[in-house]
Amino acid sequence: MDNIIEWQGVRAKDFFFENDCTPIDNKSDYVFSLIIAVYNSEKYIAETLDSIIAQDFDFSKIQVILVDDGSTDKSYEICKKYALDYPNNLILVHKENGGVSSARNVGVHFATGKYINFIDSDDLFGKNVCSTVYKFFESNQNKTDVVAIRVKIFGDKTGESWYNKKFD
Numbered sequence: 001m002d003n004i005i006e007w008q009g010v011r012a013k014d015f016f017f018e019n020d021c022t023p024i025d026n027k028s029d030y031v032f033s034l035i036i037a038v039y040n041s042e043k044y045i046a047e048t049l050d051s052i053i054a055q056d057f058d059f060s061k062i063q064v065i066l067v068d069d070g071s072t073d074k075s076y077e078i079c080k081k082y083a084l085d086y087p088n089n090l091i092l093v094h095k096e097n098g099g100v101s102s103a104r105n106v107g108v109h110f111a112t113g114k115y116i117n118f119i120d121s122d123d124l125f126g127k128n129v130c131s132t133v134y135k136f137f138e139s140n141q142n143k144t145d146v147v148a149i150r151v152k153i154f155g156d157k158t159g160e161s162w163y164n165k166k167f168d
Contacts (some may be wrong), residue, residue: 033113037103070097
């Protein structure tokens with residue numbers, strides 16, 4: 001499969017963000033490239049992916065780049081199933097373990113969407129995250145480069161994240 005890639009090495013060799021990212025006026029049909037660094041996330045990754053697929057934003061406009069960072073559990077197999085089920089939207093890259101930053105850098109190498117987002121492999125998107133962020137960016141094109149969204153904690157702990165207090 002063209003959307004399942006075995007990456008040689010730990011990081012994107014000679015990768016420079018300014019030179020190697022597709023320009024904003026590219027011919028890609030993707031609006032968003034969502035990059036997920038995956039490492040031993042078998043308990044969460046399916047739920048994370050399901051929350052992206054269930055967006056109220058047109059899923060055909062969302063590119064998901066899964067970078068398996070040498071997982072030792074069943075994360076890769078779960079990601080591969082999704083990549084096979086959604087070959088037009090999902091890219092699965094497998095690489096040797098190098099940490100979250102190296103996985104994200106490799107993911108950026110494949111991004112073709114107008115907007116790039118990093119989502120952790122144990123995070124969930126609310127149903128309207130992509131549509132809300134898209135509307136905001138489009139109405140503030142020349143004023144905004146980065147958007148941060150509110151975060152709620154789920155699982156063993158619940159409630160507002162400390163992260164939300166950073167942005168008043």
